[in-house]
Amino acid sequence: MLEVLYIIAAYLVGNIMTAFIVMRIKNGGDIRQLGSGNVGARNVGRLIGKKGFLITAIGDGLKGVLVIGGAKYLDFSVEVQLLSMLAVIVGHIWPFTLKFKGGLGIATFIGALLTFHPVVTLVFVIIFLIFLLILRSVTLAAMSGFALIPIILLYITHSITSFILMGIVVAIMIFVHWDGIKEKLE
Structure with missing residues (x-):
């Protein structure tokens, strides 16, 4: 049961959209209405520069690190770790918090893979x-x-x-x- 709750939590962590937060803080804008409309590091970089890109990429990567690191800490099986990876990436790509339109998941995937x-x-x-x-x-x-x-x-x-x-x-x-x-x- 704990594993199922963890996988659901991983999806919710994926819903924390760094690009959306960075743009709100930087200029109060909705990134979905700016640039390419993508909620990811590349769009933030185009809109506000390298610093915004790096903050967003690191934030998105940390979601993957956090989820897989937590699964390892809790001594979950490799299968649960991979299902958690899937969940955090799906949460990033299709976040319910942004009407299922998120980023492309590269940084989250890389952070999760590196930790896994x-x-x-x-x-x-x-x-x-x-x-x-x-x-x-x-x-x-x-x-x-x-x-x-x-x-x-x-x-x-x-x-x-x-x-x-x-x-x-x-x-x-x-x-x-x-x-x-x-x-x-x-």
Whole structure:
């Protein structure tokens, strides 16, 4: 029962939208009505600069760190940790607090992944950099790297359940970035 409540709490943590808060504090504006309308670090960066981008990215990343760190502290299973990761990311992408229109989840995912498995994160970063050199596109390099994360995790942990759960997380990340992927491929 505690695990279910924790996963629900993870979704609620995901609903804390750093970009929305930063823009309200900075100029009182609603970020959904400004720039691209996206509730994420990239839009904040375009609107108020690097400092706003960094604050937002760190805040969103900390959501993932907090949720996975808490799950580890409570000694939850790897499966509950991955379900919590899924919940915090879904909370960021589809927050009920902003009528289910949030950010794209990159910083939250990276913070959660780093806390969940630093070695997988390191391998992801290396793969990302290789793809970036080849593809010359951050979006395509990131999504290519994301697509390989479940395989990397399977190789390291030999857990089919972890592979499937991480596959679901990655599928959601690719789904929400699909328009950007298609744009880069055209």
